[in-house]
Amino acid sequence: MARHAPSRPHYAPPRLAGTSFKHEHLGAILDEGLTDGFFEVHAENYMGAGGPPHRALAAIRERYPLSLHGVCMSIGGPGSLDVAHLARFRDLVARYEPAFVSEHLAWSSHGGTFFNDLLPLPYTRATLDSVCAHIDQMQTAIGRKILLENPSTYVAFASSTMSECEFLRAIAQRTGCGLLLDVNNVFVSATNHGYSARDYLAAFPLEHVGEMHLAGHSEQHDDEHMPLLIDSHDRPVADPVWDLYAEVVSDIGAVPTLIEWDSALPAWPELRAQAEAARQIMTQHTAPDSVRQCHEA
Incomplete structure (x- = not known):
């Protein structure tokens, strides 16, 4: 793949608030x-070499930092990567020099077949060794x-044999990776399994x-x-998730925050308003010097 790396550095200010990029919003983003x-x-x-997707992404990258979010690396799977x-992932990182690079604690492939799911894994020593590797x-x-x-x-x-928070802390300590805290995921999992989202966040390794x-x-039964x-x-972020987010920001300061919205897309002003709400919470709940220094991830 040819490299067309912009000159923008990896550093990003802590009070960044962003959204998923969808091509339907490109014109509005560039205009507004x-x-x-x-x-x-x-x-x-x-992961293709060129074409309209890369032209659109290059136009965004010229103006804004990017977060490159992987969904198919299958870091939690038992097999080799x-x-x-x-x-291909490496080439994308080199091409766009994103401010953030992330993946999921999950697995999504087996025997050469990719599944359209991010599947859970047992939190054991053997799994920990595999994920860290x-x-x-x-x-x-x-x-x-x-x-x-x-x-x-x-x-x-x-x-x-260990909690999810213990597992994540051990991974960060062993590999030096950082963590992407998805507050909605915390609320979803806590509700589904019947434990306290606040207790989970109290145990989470927030320093990483x-x-x-x-x-x-969405709510089902x-x-x-x-x-x-x-x-x-x-759909929009639910009120209980906003409340949890505000509590985390009050605790650790401003951290770059992204609104994920991948289907049933709204018009750009509604999505932008969600990002602005996150920025407002960061401003309201952190002192000027209470921000996380978010250098290269």
């Missing part, structure tokens, strides 16, 4: 802008640290957080008529 904004794309949508996929391999390949996102889950493994995600979720939340990314 997003103050102190950034945009996230899924890496797998840009797909080296061809990793090479995969992160080391990925960070070595791209030449920089990644941020690892906490998952939204719908089942839990009886074989787990380099970016946060917010998103909307399981076969026993208990609440079941789906991390659907198709």
Whole structure:
């Protein structure tokens, strides 16, 4: 792949508030802008060599920092990483020099087949060793640290020997990676499994957080008529998630925050308003000197 790397550095100010980038919004973004904004794309949508997707992304990258968010690396899978996929990911990092690079604590492939899901994994020592080895391999390949996102889950493994927060802390300590705290995922998982989202956040290794995600979720019921939340990314952020976000910001200061909205897309002004709401919370709940220094992730 030819490299067309912009000159914008990896550093990004802590009070950035951004959104998912969708091509439908390109014209409005270029016309109306997003103050102190950034945009996230899924890496797998840009692994071709050129064409309209890259022209649109290059236009955004000339004006704003990018977050490159992987969804198919299968870091949590038991098998080896797909080296061809990793090479394509590496080339994208070199091409666009994003402010943030992230992946999920999940697995999504087996035996050469990719699944359209981010699947959970047991939190055991053996899994920890495998995940850390995969992160080391990925960070070595791209030449920089990644941020690892906490998952939204719908089942839990009886074989787990540590909590999710303990698992994430151990990963960050062993690999040097940062963490991407998805507050909506916390709320979704807590509701689905019947534990306190606030207790989870109290145990979360917040000192390693380099970016946060917010998103909307849908409400369903399981076969026993208990609440079941789906991390659907198709509506505004729910009030309880905003409340949790404000509490985290009050605790650790401003951290670049992104609104994920991937389907049932609204008009650009509605999506931009969600980002502006996140920035307002960062301004209201942090002192001028209470910001996280978000250098290269």
